[in-house]
Amino acid sequence: MRTKRDLDNSMAWEPIVKGTRDWAVAPNLTDYDQTRRTFSWDAARGLLDGLPGNHGLNIAHEAVDRHAAGPRREHLAIRWLGKNGEVEDYTYRQLGELTNRFANVLQGLGVTPGDRVYLLAGRIPELYIAALGTLKHRCVVSPLFSAFGPEPIRARLSIGRARVLVTTQSLYERKVKALRTLLPFLEHVLLVGDDHGPTEVPDTKSYRRLMDAASGPYTIQPTNSEDIALLHFTSGTTGTPKGAVHVHGAVVAHHITGKLALDFHDDDVFWCTADPGWITGSSYGIIAPLTNGITSIVDEGDFDAERWYGILQSQKVTVWYSAPTAIRMLMKAGAGMARNYDLRSLRFLSSVGEPLNPEAVVWSQETFGRPFHDNWWQTETGGIMIANFAAMDIRPGSMGRPLPGIDAAIVRATPEGSLEEIHEPDVQGELALRPGWPSMFRAYWGEPERYQKCFAGGFYLTGDLAKKDRDGYFWFVGRKDDVIKTSGHLVGPFEVESALMEHKAVAESGVIGKPDPMAFEIVKAFVVLHQGYEPTDAMKRELLAFARTRLGAVVAPKEIEFVSAVPKTRSGKIMRRLLKARELGLPEGDISTLETS
Ligand code: 6R9
Numbered sequence: 242m243r244t245k246r247d248l249d250n251s252m253a254w255e256p257i258v259k260g261t262r263d264w265a266v267a268p269n270l271t272d273y274d275q276t277r278r279t280f281s282w283d284a285a286r287g288l289l290d291g292l293p294g295n296h297g298l299n300i301a302h303e304a305v306d307r308h309a310a311g312p313r314r315e316h317l318a319i320r321w322l323g324k325n326g327e328v329e330d331y332t333y334r335q336l337g338e339l340t341n342r343f344a345n346v347l348q349g350l351g352v353t354p355g356d357r358v359y360l361l362a363g364r365i366p367e368l369y370i371a372a373l374g375t376l377k378h379r380c381v382v383s384p385l386f387s388a389f390g391p392e393p394i395r396a397r398l399s400i401g402r403a404r405v406l407v408t409t410q411s412l413y414e415r416k417v418k419a420l421r422t423l424l425p426f427l428e429h430v431l432l433v434g435d436d437h438g439p440t441e442v443p444d445t446k447s448y449r450r451l452m453d454a455a456s457g458p459y460t461i462q463p464t465n466s467e468d469i470a471l472l473h474f475t476s477g478t479t480g481t482p483k484g485a486v487h488v489h490g491a492v493v494a495h496h497i498t499g500k501l502a503l504d505f506h507d508d509d510v511f512w513c514t515a516d517p518g519w520i521t522g523s524s525y526g527i528i529a530p531l532t533n534g535i536t537s538i539v540d541e542g543d544f545d546a547e548r549w550y551g552i553l554q555s556q557k558v559t560v561w562y563s564a565p566t567a568i569r570m571l572m573k574a575g576a577g578m579a580r581n582y583d584l585r586s587l588r589f590l591s592s593v594g595e596p597l598n599p600e601a602v603v604w605s606q607e608t609f610g611r612p613f614h615d616n617w618w619q620t621e622t623g624g625i626m627i628a629n630f631a632a633m634d635i636r637p638g639s640m641g642r643p644l645p646g647i648d649a650a651i652v653r654a655t656p657e658g659s660l661e662e663i664h665e666p667d668v669q670g671e672l673a674l675r676p677g678w679p680s681m682f683r684a685y686w687g688e689p690e691r692y693q694k695c696f697a698g699g700f701y702l703t704g705d706l707a708k709k710d711r712d713g714y715f716w717f718v719g720r721k722d723d724v725i726k727t728s729g730h731l732v733g734p735f736e737v738e739s740a741l742m743e744h745k746a747v748a749e750s751g752v753i754g755k756p757d758p759m760a761f762e763i764v765k766a767f768v769v770l771h772q773g774y775e776p777t778d779a780m781k782r783e784l785l786a787f788a789r790t791r792l793g794a795v796v797a798p799k800e801i802e803f804v805s806a807v808p809k810t811r812s813g814k815i816m817r818r819l820l821k822a823r824e825l826g827l828p829e830g831d832i833s834t835l836e837t838s
Pocket of ligand 1 (some may be wrong): 321475519520522592593594595596597615616617618619620621640703705717719720728729730731
């Protein structure tokens with residue numbers, strides 16, 4: 242299996258040349274250069290309705306109401322597949338009614354536009370209904386991973402000062418109840434029963450009862466395209482999690498990237514495997530397929546190779562959006578398994594979140610007769626920025642080319658401290674984007690300075706290192722900072738270090754992403770123990786369990802190593818780069834600021 246280190250050699254892979262005339266369905270974008278030349282965001286905006294009476298742009302209107310009132314009203318919007326085999330279908334009309342009810346629930350509780358409504362649940366229908374209903378009521382929706390432990394949940398609820406939380410009874414009891422005294426701003430907790438029924442739990446309200454009592458009609462009030470719609474948390478190297486703020490106008494980018502990068506056509510059955518706790522699961526698991534009026538599959542279950550192939554077959558999925566870790570797990574299960582299923586409905590396969598190794602692209606071409614199309618974006622960009630398009634030849638290992646309307650560049654700092662674009666091909670620098678696309682984040686919640694630091698020289702700086710080849714294809718090299726990508730999830734080392742430090746035996750810790758053939762990276766912690774504590778296997782197990790209880794499985798370290806000291810700069814910053822270099826047996830680089838005493 243190829244890892245990140247091998248990606249440097251990947252330009253040597255044979256391109257996958259796709260025929261341009263034998264399409265069963267012609268791609269939406271057939272001539273890249275031509276589309277780039279003629280593209281305008283105004284024209285993309287023109288593909289949407291806007292609220293009746295020229296009352297602005299609201300994501301939920303574009304995603305639900307305009308279809309519920311039009312020729313696609315009886316079209317299947319969401320098919321939900323429960324983890325125990327249940328199936329629930331929601332047409333655009335039904336989704337319109339249910340999201341109206343949820344908007345009325347918020348209204349009835351006295352929740353007002355701009356208030357934050359957080360969602361903490363697995364992929365259940367109520368999550369999707371609440372998200373869209375929240376947008377109708379012009380509140381800010383913030384979906385959290387249900388796999389988070391209490392600490393990441395508390396931090397995120399506090400940063401955005403959640404007024405409402407929609408969650409399930411069991412998640413509430415396991416993860417939120419004990420935090421309530423720390424969350425005085427959290428006024429309403431709406432619980433979905435574990436059987437999706439009504440609940441009776443002190444200090445909470447029953448989602449089902451409120452929905453049953455709510456009235457059906459709801460008119461979305463005028464919405465400015467700059468009104469805040471989504472708050473999606475991401476991680477940095479230091480400090481608290483960052484709440485990326487997205488506005489209703491972002492829907493223009495969601496919609497057009499669905500068409501151009503994911504090649505949505507009217508009759509598509511689309512399956513985005515991502516959880517809405519991750520931006521992919523919001524932008525493409527909720528918004529983009531619905532604004533395009535197509536059918537979206539939502540699977541509650543976790544990854545399981547047989548289950549996934551079964552879904553592709555039984556639901557006749559045509560467009561599939563997944564992530565490299567999952568693709569590598571399918572590869573591990575073997576191409577033979579895939580051949581037991583009829584996967585001929587699949588037309589377009591796409592991947593995001595981590596480097597997609599060239600081998601995986603070639604494997605999917607051999608196994609499905611279709612290559613995975615890698616694309617690149619971030620929580621901050623709100624939508625796909627760089628992509629391998631359906632009509633374009635694929636260079637396995639490359640992220641593709643910028644979307645029409647997106648100017649991407651490779652930049653570096655000059656000796657004078659300003660920023661310059663690197664025009665020579667194949668030279669590594671920081672991947673940067675010219676601001677101005679509709680789904681660009683508008684702030685980090687409550688942190689204007691942190692936001693400002695992302696911009697310089699007329700660019701948004703992504704924090705990723707990349708190269709651009711002579712034909713304009715972009716190649717991922719690595720992260721500039723120390724954030725960790727594990728199974729597609731960004732993890733901030735500081736959040737993990739802080740949680741470990743709360744254990745009485747831990748004096749210090751430094752956390753890195755250790756390369757992993759399956760998950761891209763795993764979270765590894767180096768730990769210094771206080772005097773009097775022994776670095777035993779039992780202590781290791783205790784710390785792993787402690788971190789897992791506090792942080793949840795996604796964020797907690799998978800590996801712990803005891804060390805006598807954590808290397809730090811003279812100013813006291815943990816040198817995670819050095820820990821990583823040592824872990825990999827690489828040269829330790831410039832250690833001139835390393836504290837030696
Ligand atoms: C959508 C999403 C963003 C970071 C990004 C980069 C990494 C995303 C990638 C990729 C290599 C790709 N990343 N796509 N790396 N190839 N195709 O993933 O958002 O969770 O904010 O992560 O993920 O490092 O900067 P987010």
